[in-house]
Amino acid sequence: MVDVEFRVLDGVEVRAGDRRLPLGHARQRCVLVALLVDANRAVTADRLLERVWDEEPPLRARSVLRTYVSRLRTALADTGATITRRDGGYSLDVEPDAVDLHRFRSLVARARQADDDERALDLVRRALRLWGTEVFAGLDTPWIDAVRRTLTLERAAADAYRIDLALRCGRHVEVLADLTLLVEDDPLDERLCGQLVVALHRAGRSADALRSYQRTREALIDRLGTEPGPELRRLHREVLVADSPDDRAVPAARRVPRHLPPSPRSFVGRSRELASLDALMTSTGDHPPIAVLAGGGGMGKTWLALSWAHGHRDRFPDGQLHVDLRGFDPVAEPLAPDAVTRLFLDALGVAPRDVPAEPDAQVALYRDLTADRRVLVVLDNARDTAQVTPLLPGGTSAAVLVTSRHRLTGLAVAHGAVTLAVGVLDERQAAEVLSRHLGAARVAAEPEATATLLRHCAGMPLALGILAARADAYPNAPLAALAEEVRDASATLDALETGDRSTSLRAVFSASVRVLDAGTTTLFALLGLTPGPDITATGAAALADVPVQRARQALRELEEANLVHQHVAGRYRMHDLVRLHAGELAGGDGGAALERLFDHYCYVASVAADRFTPGEPHRRPPVPAPSGPEVVFDSLWDGIAWLNAELATLMAVAEHGSPRRTTHLSGALARFLDATSHFHDALALHTAAVAVDGRDGYALARRGLALFRLGHVVEARDHYERALARAEEVGDLSLENIASTNLGVLCSEEEAGYADAVRHHERALTAARKGGYRHSEGIALVNLGELWCGLGRLDDARADLEGAALIARQQRDSGLGAVALSGLGVLHQRLGDREAARDFHRRAAELAGGGVLNTINVEVLNDLAVTVHQADGPEAALVHYQEALDLALRTDYRIEQARAHDGMAEALRDLGRVEESGSHVQRARFLRDRLDGSAATGPPG
Numbered sequence: 025m026v027d028v029e030f031r032v033l034d035g036v037e038v039r040a041g042d043r044r045l046p047l048g049h050a051r052q053r054c055v056l057v058a059l060l061v062d063a064n065r066a067v068t069a070d071r072l073l074e075r076v077w078d079e080e081p082p083l084r085a086r087s088v089l090r091t092y093v094s095r096l097r098t099a100l101a102d103t104g105a106t107i108t109r110r111d112g113g114y115s116l117d118v119e120p121d122a123v124d125l126h127r128f129r130s131l132v133a134r135a136r137q138a139d140d141d142e143r144a145l146d147l148v149r150r151a152l153r154l155w156g157t158e159v160f161a162g163l164d165t166p167w168i169d170a171v172r173r174t175l176t177l178e179r180a181a182a183d184a185y186r187i188d189l190a191l192r193c194g195r196h197v198e199v200l201a202d203l204t205l206l207v208e209d210d211p212l213d214e215r216l217c218g219q220l221v222v223a224l225h226r227a228g229r230s231a232d233a234l235r236s237y238q239r240t241r242e243a244l245i246d247r248l249g250t251e252p253g254p255e256l257r258r259l260h261r262e263v264l265v266a267d268s269p270d271d272r273a274v275p276a277a278r279r280v281p282r283h284l285p286p287s288p289r290s291f292v293g294r295s296r297e298l299a300s301l302d303a304l305m306t307s308t309g310d311h312p313p314i315a316v317l318a319g320g321g322g323m324g325k326t327w328l329a330l331s332w333a334h335g336h337r338d339r340f341p342d343g344q345l346h347v348d349l350r351g352f353d354p355v356a357e358p359l360a361p362d363a364v365t366r367l368f369l370d371a372l373g374v375a376p377r378d379v380p381a382e383p384d385a386q387v388a389l390y391r392d393l394t395a396d397r398r399v400l401v402v403l404d405n406a407r408d409t410a411q412v413t414p415l416l417p418g419g420t421s422a423a424v425l426v427t428s429r430h431r432l433t434g435l436a437v438a439h440g441a442v443t444l445a446v447g448v449l450d451e452r453q454a455a456e457v458l459s460r461h462l463g464a465a466r467v468a469a470e471p472e473a474t475a476t477l478l479r480h481c482a483g484m485p486l487a488l489g490i491l492a493a494r495a496d497a498y499p500n501a502p503l504a505a506l507a508e509e510v511r512d513a514s515a516t517l518d519a520l521e522t523g524d525r526s527t528s529l530r531a532v533f534s535a536s537v538r539v540l541d542a543g544t545t546t547l548f549a550l551l552g553l554t555p556g557p558d559i560t561a562t563g564a565a566a567l568a569d570v571p572v573q574r575a576r577q578a579l580r581e582l583e584e585a586n587l588v589h590q591h592v593a594g595r596y597r598m599h600d601l602v603r604l605h606a607g608e609l610a611g612g613d614g615g616a617a618l619e620r621l622f623d624h625y626c627y628v629a630s631v632a633a634d635r636f637t638p639g640e641p642h643r644r645p646p647v648p649a650p651s652g653p654e655v656v657f658d659s660l661w662d663g664i665a666w667l668n669a670e671l672a673t674l675m676a677v678a679e680h681g682s683p684r685r686t687t688h689l690s691g692a693l694a695r696f697l698d699a700t701s702h703f704h705d706a707l708a709l710h711t712a713a714v715a716v717d718g719r720d721g722y723a724l725a726r727r728g729l730a731l732f733r734l735g736h737v738v739e740a741r742d743h744y745e746r747a748l749a750r751a752e753e754v755g756d757l758s759l760e761n762i763a764s765t766n767l768g769v770l771c772s773e774e775e776a777g778y779a780d781a782v783r784h785h786e787r788a789l790t791a792a793r794k795g796g797y798r799h800s801e802g803i804a805l806v807n808l809g810e811l812w813c814g815l816g817r818l819d820d821a822r823a824d825l826e827g828a829a830l831i832a833r834q835q836r837d838s839g840l841g842a843v844a845l846s847g848l849g850v851l852h853q854r855l856g857d858r859e860a861a862r863d864f865h866r867r868a869a870e871l872a873g874g875g876v877l878n879t880i881n882v883e884v885l886n887d888l889a890v891t892v893h894q895a896d897g898p899e900a901a902l903v904h905y906q907e908a909l910d911l912a913l914r915t916d917y918r919i920e921q922a923r924a925h926d927g928m929a930e931a932l933r934d935l936g937r938v939e940e941s942g943s944h945v946q947r948a949r950f951l952r953d954r955l956d957g958s959a960a961t962g963p964p965g
Contacts, residue, residue, distance in 0.1 A: 027040070027122075028040045028103035028104055028105050028118070028122055029124070030060055030105075030118065030122055030123040030125075032057055032060060032123070032124060032159065033125060033128060033154050033155045033156055033159055034124075034154075034155065034156020034157060034159075034161070035156060035160075035162065036053045036056070036057060036161065036162065036163060038099070038100070041518070042509075042518035045100070045103075046099055047099060048092070048095055048096075048099075051076060051077075051092065052095060053162070053163060054076045054163050054165060054168065055076055055089065055092045055093065056096055056116075057163060057168065058072050058075040058076060059107065059115070060116060060123055060125065061125065061171060063116050063117075063120065063123050063126060064116070064118065064120065065115060066110040066111040066112075066113045066115045067113045067114060068111070068112050068113035069086060069089060069113050069114070070113075071113065072089060072114065073085050073089060074167065075165065075168075076089075076167075077165070078166050093107055104118070104119075105117065105118040105122065106118075124154045127154060128151045128152075128154045128155070129151075129178070131148065131150050131154075132147070132148060132151045132178075132182050132185070134147050135147035135148040135151070135185070135189075136185070141189050141192045142193055144189050145189040145195075148185055148189065149186060151182055152182055152183060152186060159172045159176070160172055183206075184215060184216070186199075187202065187203060188219070191222055191223060191226075194226075194370075194371075196223040196226040196227050197223075197227055197359070197363045197364065197367040198359075199223055200220075200223050200224070200227060200363065201357075203216065203223055204220065206220075207220050207236065207240070211239060211240055211243040212240070212243055212247065214240065214244075214253055214255070214256045217236060217237065217240040217252075217256060218259050220233070220236050221233045221234075221237050221256075221259050221263060224236060225263050226370060226376060227363070227366045227367070227370070227376070228366045228369065228370065228374075228376040228377075228379030229366075229376075230263055230376055230377060233263050234260070234263055234264070237252075237256070237263075240252065240256070279373035280341075280342060280343040281343040281344065281345050281371035281372065282344060283343075283344055283345050283346040283347070283371060283402075284333055284334060284344045284346050284402065286330075287330055287331060288327040291324075291328075291330075291331045292456045292460055293450075293452075293456060293457070294324075294328050294331070294453070297317075298328070298331070298332055298335075301315055301328075301332045301425075301444065302332075302336075304442050304444065305332075305336070305423045305425070311420065311439060311440055312416070312417055312419065312420055312421070312422045312423055312424055313423045313442075314416070314424040314426065314435065314441035314442070315423075315424070315426065315442055315443075315444055316427075316428060316431070316432050316435060316436070316441050316442070316443045316444065317329055317426065317427045317428070317444055317446050318428055318429070318430065318431045318432065318443050318445055318446065319429070319445060319446030319447060320429060320536065320585075320587060320602065321486070321533055321535065321586075322485065322486030322487060322529060322533075323446045323448070323484065323485060323486070324446065324449075324485030324486065325427040325428075325446045326404050326405070326427055327485065328446060329425050329427050330402075332425070333346075333402055333425060336400075339398070339400070339423075340400040340422075342399045343371075343372075343397070343399050343400075344399065344400045344402065345368055345371060345400070345401045345402065346401075346402040347359065347364050347367065347368075347402075347403060348404045348405050349403055349404060349405050349406045349411055349412075350405055351406045351407030351408070351411060352429050352532075352535040352536055353405065358407045358411060361410075361411055361413075361414040361415055362383040362386060365383065365386045365387055365390050365415065366379060366386060368390055368401075368415070369386065369393070372390070372393050372394070374389065383414075387414045390415075390417070390418075391416075391417060391418030391419075392418060393418075394418050394419065394422050395417070395418035395419035396419055396421060398421045399417065399422045399423075400422070400423050400424075400425065401415065401416075401417055401422060401423070401424045402425045402426075403415055403424065403426045403427070404427050405427060406426050406427065406430075406432065407428070407430070407539070408430060408434075409432050409433075409434035409435045409438070410434075412426055412432065412435055413435070413439070416439060424441075426441070429536050429585055429586050430584050430585055431443050447483075447589075448483025448484055448599065449484075449485060449488070450483065451478065451483070453483075454478050454481065454483050454488055455474070455478060457485065457488045458474060458478070458491075458492055461489070461492030461493070461496055462495055462496060462503075466503070467503075470502065470503040470504060470507075472504070473502070473503035473504040473506070473507035474507075476507035476510065476511055477491050477503065477506065477507055477510065480510045480511070480516050480600075481601075482599060482600045484599065484601055486529065486532065487520055487529060487601055490520045491506060491519070491520065494506060494519075516601065516604055517601065517604050517605060517608070520601070529601060529605070530608075533587075533601075533605040534605075536585050536586070537587070540581060540582070540585065541581075543568075543570070543574070544578040545609075547564060547570075547575065547578045547579075548578075548587060548606050548609070549606050549607075549609035549610035549614070550567050550568055550606075550610055550614050550617045551588070551596075551598060552598070552602075552603050552604065552606025552607030552608070552609065553606075553610050553618055554567065554618070554673075555677065555679070556670075556672055556673025556674075556676045556677070557597060557672050557673065557676075558596055558597040558673070559673070560594055560595055561575045561576040561579055561596075562575075562628075562652070563621060563624065563625070563652075563673075564578070564579055564596070566621050566623075566624035566652025566653065567617050567620060567621040567624075567652075568617065569617070571653075572653050579596050582596070583596065587602055587606075588602075620651055621652070622677050622680075622682070622685050623648065623652075623685075624651045625673065625674055625689075626648055626688050626689060626692070627647065627648050627650055627651050627652075627655075628655045628666065629667070629670075629674055629689060629693060630644070630645070630647040630648060630688075630692045631647060631655055631657060631663070632663035632664075632666050632696075633667075633692045633693065633695070633696060634647060634663075635660050635662070635663030636660065636664060636695065636699075637695045637696075637699075637799070637839075638835075639798060639799030639837055640695060640797075642758040642795065642797055642800075643691075643694070643695065643722075643762065643800075644691050644692050644695075645687075645691040645692060648688070664696075664876055671705065674689060674693065675705055675708065675709065677689065678709050678712055679712070683716040683717075686712045686716055687713050687716050687720065689709060690710050690712070690713035690722075690723055691713075691723075691726075693706075693709065694706070697730075698729060698733070699877050699879050700877070700878055700879070701878035701879045701914075701915030701916075701917060703730050703733040703734050703915065703916055703917070704916065706729075706730040706733075707730040707731065707734065710726040710727035710730055711727055713726070713727070719750060720750075721747040721748075721754075721756065721759045722747070722759060722762070724743045724747040724750070725743065725744060725747040725759065725762045725763050725766060727743055728740040728741075728742075728743030728744045728747065731743065732769070732770060733917055733918070733919075734918060735951065735954055740766075740770060741770055744763050744770065745763075745767070747759060747763040748760065748764060748767065751763055757791045757792075757794050757795035757797075758791075758797065758800075760787070760788075760791040761788045761791040761792045761800050762788075762800075764784045764785070764787040764791065765784070765788040765803060765807065767780075767784040768780075768782075768784030768785040768788060768807055769781075769807065771784060772810075772811060772814075773919060778811060778814065778815060781811055782808070782811050782815075785804055785807045785808045785811065786808065788800070788804045788807070789801060789804035789808065798831055798834070799837060801831060802827075802832055802835070802840045803828075803840065803843075805824040805825070805827045805828035805844075806825065806828040806840070806843050806844050808820075809821045809828065809844075809847050809851070810825075810847050810850065812824065813850055813851050813854055818851060818854060818855065821847075821851050822848075825844055825847045825848050828843075828844040828847070829841065829844040829845060829848065832844050838871045838872070838877065839872070839877050839880050841868075841871050842868045842871035842872035842880050842881075842884055843883070845864045845865075846864065846865060846868035848864045849861045849862070849863075849864030849868060849887060849888070850887055850890075850891075852864060853891050853894060853895075858891070858894065858895035861891045861895065862888075862891055862892065862896075865887055865888035865891050866888065868884045869881070869885060869888055872884045878914075878915050881911060882908055882911045882912045882915065882920045882924075883920060885904055885907050885908035885911065886905075886908045886920055886927065889901050889905040889907075889927050890927060893905075893927065893931055897934075898930070898931035898932070898934040898935050899935065901927065901931045902928065902931050902932070905924055905927040905931060906924075908920065908923075908924040908927075909924035909928065912924055918951055918954075919951075921951055922948045922951040922952050923948075925944040925945070925947045925951070926944070926945075926948045928941075928944040929942075929944035929948065932944065
C-alpha cells in the first residue's frame with residue numbers, strides 16, 4: 025500500500041507515491057469526482073447517473089456506470105482507497121485528508137475553531153494553498169458546474185477570513201496588494217472595501233483609505249442606487265476621526281514590539297553558528313552589528329535565526345522586530361522596503377497620521393526612533409542588499425540579523441555586515457534531528473533505514489524535517505518503507521514532496537533559480553547532469569558552450585545564490601538534492617552538452633598526459649582536437665595538479681561516456697595512474713576498456729599491470745601473454761615493448777625466473793630500438809641492468825644502468841632517472857662502495873619524492889633501506905623500511921609491501937627483537953602466498 029492523494033481543486037488527478045494514476049476519459053473522471061465529493065458516503069446509482077450525464081444518460085447507462093467503476097477500482101488498486109457497493113450505490117472509502125477538497129474544508133473549520141489568531145491564520149493559509157487554477161479542470165456537466173460555483177464561493181469566504189485574521193494579527197502590509205486587486209475586481213463588495221480601508225489606514229495611508237471608500241461609495245450609488253452599509257460607514261468615520269487635528273495632539277505611546285514568530289521546536293545542533301552569532305551580535309563600532317546568515321534554500325537559516333533571537337531576547341529589552349521579506353517565496357512576490365518601513369513604524373508606536381508621505385522621510389523617522397533603542401531587527405528571507413538597506417536601524421544600540429540565500433556582499437561592503445555561511449548539518453547533528461522528531465528508540469531500532477534516510481538528505485535540515493514528518497505521520501510503519509522510497513535517486517525529490525509549496529523542496533529550489541538570468545539558469549540545469557563530483561569554470565564553459573569568462577561569471581552568480589559552492593578554490597560542487605533538481609530542469613535536453621564536456625575532458629587529459637610523460641607518445645592515443653576552451657599547461661606540475669584534481673571526474677566520464685572515450689582515457693591516463701599508485705582506479709578503468717574490446721592488446725597490458733601491482737600475478741601474466749600475442753599478430757613494436765617489459769618484471773619476482781626475465785627484457789629493448797622509442801629503451805636498460813647485477817654480471821649492469829641514466833637526463837624524466845640511479849646504488853653496494861651506493865640511493869629518493877611518483881618512490885625507498893642496512897646498520901635502516909612500508913600500504917603496492925616486511929624482519933632480527941621480527945616474516949609470507957590470487961581476491965587484511 026502506498027500514500028494516495030486525490031486532487032480536484034487543481035484539475036483532476038490521483039497520485040500514489042511517485043505515480044500519477046491513469047483515470048481514463050472525462051466521463052470516467054466525472055464518476056470519480058462524483059464519488060470524491062461525498063467520500064466515505066454512499067452515492068446511489070441514480071444520483072451518480074444524474075451527476076455524470078444529467079438528463080441524457082446513454083443506453084444501458086447502469087452497465088456503463090459499472091464498467092467505469094470497475095476501471096477506477098483497478099486504477100486505485102494497492103493505494104488503500106477502495107470503491108465499494110453500499111445502499112444501492114457506491115462509496116469511495118478513503119482517508120479524508122487524502123482528498124484536497126476535504127482537507128481544505130477541514131483546515132478552514134479548524135481555523136474557525138482555533139483560539140489563537142496566528143494559529144488560525146496559518147491553518148487557513150494552508151487550506152488556500154491547496155487551490156490551483158481551475159477546480160475540476162476538463163470536466164463540464166451541470167452538476168460539476170454547480171459544485172464548482174459552490175467551491176469558488178467557499179474559497180472566497182476562506183480568503184476573506186484570511187484577510188480578517190491577517191488584519192487582527194497586525195499584518196496589514198502583507199495583505200494590501202491582495203486587497204487592492206480584489207477591490208478592483210469587485211468594487212461593490214463592501215466587506216472587501218472595509219478590509220482595504222483598515223489595511224491602508226493602519227499602514228499610514230489614511231488618504232488612500234478615504235479614496236478607496238469614496239470609489240466604492242460612488243460605485244454603489246451609480247450601479248445600485250444605494251449608500252454603503254453601516255459597517256463600512258463606521259470604518260469611514262474612524263479614519264476621519266483619527267485624521268482630525270484634535271487627534272494629532274495625542275502623543276504616540278512608546279511601544280515594545282514582540283514580533284518574533286514562535287521558536288522552532290525541533291531545532292538541534294548549530295552550536296558553532298550560534299557561538300559565532302554571540303560574538304557577531306555585539307556592537308563594537310559606529311554602526312549596529314549586522315549578521316547575515318547566508319545559505320541555500322532548506323538549510324535552516326530561519327530556524328537558526330529564530331533560535332538565537334529567542335535565546336537572547338533579554339539583550340533587547342526595547343523589543344524585537346521581525347518580517348519575512350519573501351525574497352525567495354515560492355508563491356508571493358518580495359515585500360517592498362517602504363511597506364516594511366511603515367509596518368515597523370506602526371510597531372514602534374507611530375500613529376498613522378504621523379507617518380510621513382515620502383518613503384525617504386519614513387526611513388529617516390524609523391532610524392531616528394531606533395537610534396537609542398536596544399531592539400533586534402530580524403529580516404528573514406532577503407532577496408538582495410537593496411531590500412535590506414532601508415530597514416537598517418539608526419545608532420549602535422540595535423542589532424540586525426538577516427537571512428538570505430544570497431551572500432549580500434554589498435551589505436558587507438557598505439555597512440560592515442558579517443556573513444555567516446549556513447551549510448549542511450554534520451552526520452551527528454542530522455541523526456539528532458531524526459531522533460528528536462521520531463524518538464531515539466524508533467531510530468535505533470532500524471539503523472540501516474536511518475542511515476539511508478540520512479544519506480539521501482545529505483545534511484539538509486528541510487529534507488530531514490520533511491522525511492521526519494512523513495515518518496511521524498505513520499508511527500507504526502517501518503522506516504525501511506520510507507528508506508526504500510528515497511533509495512532510488514530519481515524519486516528522491518518525489519519522496520520529499522509535501523503538497524505544501526512553502527515546504528516543497530522543488531518549490532524552495534525553484535524560488536532560488538527563478539531570480540537568475542537565462543544563461544545562468546541554463547548552466548545550473550546542465551550542471552545537474554554532470555557525472556563528476558565537481559567542475560571548474562573551464563569545464564562549465566565546455567558544458568554550456570560559452571566563453572570561460574561567461575561561465576566563471578555564471579558560477580559566481582550560482583555561488584552567490586548558494587546553489588553551488590567552492591569546496592576548494594576554483595572547483596564548484598552542488599548539494600546532492602540541488603543536483604537532482606537541476607537535472608530535472610535539464611530534462612532530456614543535455615545530451616549535446618554532455619558530449620561536449622566528455623570530449624573536453626578527454627582532450628585535456630591527453631594534454632596533461634603529454635606533459636607528464638612527454639617521451640612516451642607511442643604508448644598513448646593521440647591528443648584529440650580541442651573541445652571547449654583550449655588548455656595549455658605551463659609546467660609538468662600544472663598538468664599533474666589537473667590530473668589529480670579531475671581524477672574522480674575522469675573516472676566518471678569513463679563510466680558514463682561512450683566506449684570510445686573509455687578506451688581513450690584508458691590509454692591517456694595509464695602511465696599517470698600507475699606512477700602515482702592509483703592502482704584500483706587503474707584496474708577499474710582498464711577493465712572497462714577491455715570490456716569494450718577484449719582484443720585490444722594495449723588495454724590488456726594496462727589491466728595486467730594494475731593486477732600485478734595489486735598482487736594478482738597469475739591473472740596479470742595471462743593478460744601480458746595475450747597482449748604479446750596480439751603484438752605479434754599485428755606487428756606492433758610499441759605493444760611488443762610494453763608486454764615484454766611487463767612479463768620481464770613479473771618473471772624477475774619469481775624464483776628461478778631470471779632467465780625468462782632477461783629474455784623478455786632483451787626483447788623489449790630490441791623492440792624499443794627498432795621503433796625509436798628512446799624512453800622505452802631507457803626502461804629496458806634499467807631492467808636489464810638490475811638483472812645483470814643480480815646475476816653477478818656487474819660490468820654489463822654498469823653499462824646498461826649508466827646508459828639508462830643518460831637517456832633519463834636527455835629526456836628530463838625524473839621517474840626514469842630515479843630508477844636508473846637506484847639501480848646504480850644497488851650495483852655499487854655489490855661492488856662494496858657503500859658510500860657511493862648510499863649517495864645514488866639518496867639522489868634517487870630525491871627524484872622520486874614529492875608525492876607524485878609514488879610507485880617508483882616506494883621501490884627506491886626499499887632499495888635505499890637495504891643499502892643503509894648494510895652500510896649503517898639495522899637501527900638506521902628501520903626508518904627507511906618503515907617509510908617504504910607506510911607508502912606501500914597507502915598505495916596498496918603489495919609486492920613492495922612484502923619487500924618492506926622482509927627488510928623490517930631482517931633488521932629487527934639483527935637487533936635481537938625476535939618476536940617483532942617474526943611478525944613481519946609472517947606478514948611477508950602472507951602477502952607472497954597471495955600473489956597468485958585473481959582480481960577477485962581482496963587486499964590483505
